[in-house]
Amino acid sequence: MEQSDILKAITTHPTIIIHRHIHPDFDAIGSQIALKKTLQQSFPEKKVFAMGGAEKSLEWIGSMDMIEDDQYRDALVIVCDTAETKRISDQRCLMGETLVKIDHHSDGESYGDLRWIDPSYSSVCEMLGDLFFSYPETFKLTNEAASALYAGIMGDTGMLKNGMAGERTLRIVSQIKKFAFKSDRIHRLMKKSGTDFSKWKPFVSYRAQVTEQGIASLRVTKEMLVNLRLDSSEAASLIHALTAYVPARIWVLFIEEDGKIRVRIRSKTIAVNEIAKNYGGGGHRLAAGALLSSWEETEEMIEELGEKRMR
Template sequence: MVNKKKEIIEAIKKYPTIIIHRHVNPDPDALGSQIGLQRLLKHSYPSKEVFVVGEEVDRLLFIGEMDVITDKKYKGALVIVCDTANLSRISDSRYDHGDLLIKIDHHPEYEQFGDLSWVDPSYSSASEMLVDLFLQFPEGFIMNKEAAKSFYAGILGDTGNFMNGNTTPRTLKMVSYLRTYNFQPERIHNWLNIKSKNSSRLQKDILMSFKVTDKGVAYFIITEVLLNMYGLDRIEASNLVNTLSSVRGNKIWALFIEYPTEIRVRIRSRSIPIASVARQFNGGGHSLASGATIHSWEEVDHVIQALDRVCP
């Protein structure tokens, strides 16, 4: 593993052009790791061209904005993909147009890709991985408050404000280091936790109308009609997944969100591993936080039954 990290560090030092990708429908860690890496590298090596690509999410623009680049920029470039477990989820399909491809991810590895790959699910987030990487190999790299802010947002997002089971002593060590930079972390907490009026109204609807099985599997279905009624996009709606976490007796909770060609399922758990269920339905993720994809409302019952089976 140490050799892989050294190879990644040497590749970063070698290439004058670096292009950083991450997954579609980005969350704070996808953007935090991607933009944090860009800011650290541009601060450390001002002569390098370092770009970030992919779609933007309005509510997460406080982390940073994307670059618009031509295909020519990929010629002879190093491409790094952060926080993405499989090829189909990489945002911007040009990831394979560069000279060398590196994968850095904290999800369990179900699809291998990249000329170099560092995958370690023991980390809370890709942001934590990158902070640790540059602390282990500091020569030539200089952290600054803008990079620290992005990495902090990524760690905060994937640990659920440090409330998820993936927060470790190492996570807190990385956070402690980042907090030495004056980027006003309280603002990040506020930005990540703020909700629109319509989102708050849907949250109330979820709490009033959710269903729960005898085993403690709680769930709520968000149709396109409901999204239109509340005037919400799917990303904002999916961020309400932990609404049901505060209800006593709920051991596992899930949101089913309708997309044009599929239904995406966001699943969370208090203490019961759920990743194996997500993998049964075209998904995966972490032990207590996973996602899946189904293609008909009839499959909702199958997902709920599978989650019931893993409840003690």
Template structure:
């Protein structure tokens, strides 16, 4: 499949790369890393990476803005996105051909070509293996820019190599990426430095989260609370993993209220939670998933189901 994707990339003059809404480092890393990889080997191609920008990821790069006509006869590649509803910028259908590259469960097998590897730690790791295939077959090169972006994506989706999705292959890829010329300190600082207002909100989370006897934990971040801390929902999402350091916790959910819906961020140290996420308009990885609730009553049902999942895992 990788060689087929490489040959398809080579055959198109214009390529538009999409990723999922509310992006994380792996979404940017795989999307923009692929863009940089293609341009390093096909400098005459027109390659664009689109989607709404998240300011917290400005340390990595910024997306392109394009008009509808760019999609005429273009190849569209969607990275790190499990289903069509989560693709940022629904113009992806305007291209001539769509390729899906993803590491989430393939519940929505969209696209004309599909490469899904649920064993990969991140989509950024997959893009690096695509480079390896291109290097062996066609002498592809990897630019320092691409290496920096892919490294950041891998760091983000593995939690600095702490998550169980990290494999020997992940370490091998990372060890090769760090041989390229980029500032790792800037990458880590961009990903993990926080403003004081976020640290204050993190303190609130530690002081107010609820956990039952089975290790199921939850915290509700209402619009009013976020406003008090001068934090927007995308910034609050950076704190989802902080409860992972709590002793005795099995799985947890962070609710982040927006104008018309409540974002449901699920994380786990063992119990499978993506099946639970699917019950509430979501999905994702077995230990890291997202969903959507439309009332606090529905959010309470998520908590109840999480408690059941943790109880059954004891």
């Protein structure tokens, strides 16, 4: 999916409705609000809405709209940062005239009339920042939009410290920071909103296992999800706590869901996407994912990661 196709869809629809996933994180809300504010500024004649369930802890980035079903009739619907349709917040997204998927996750459902999926980006906010700065004659970025982009990128890159931020990420962040917003304020609000994973330190420190090769793994079963009062998507954030509190060279989070084992892998220097591909997954060089069929396969993956680490 070329950026120009997205641009054409945006310019030809009078109504644009932006969605994201349930249980949103900084990148989901950030990309949604940044896109909404930028389109409103760039195309004042268009109707632009952000839809989805309210998330009070992230309302400092931006709030959601309320619209009637008939607004979808001739609308362009853009879904940000959502791998599968079942995880889109507000399923009315399927009622639009044209559906666009913008995502940086490679291991998802191929839905939508138009798709821009690129796992080389750290976040959807980085993707949108690249789009906006590539077409400055079309997109007029506002301070509020820049702030939302910054929050999303900081969230998915762990404040640029989790190995997800590349040269392009840093360039886009540098361009974003030229706008009038206070990055230190965003950092404080992000910590208050849940970026501080210290509450999970006892759990991950007790449950994590580390091999002689420096592979740290954390297994989260269905029973644990119930006890922790988390769904599988919320539990995915435990990868940040694992990397923060367990010394290792590679970190692997296994989450049991729907009879499968979803995997998140992180590293600071070692290419882990190659191992993920062996299991039908993929992703970034230092941040990848896969879907396994059994707990036995998790042992095989850890062994392969250990061999990769020792090469």
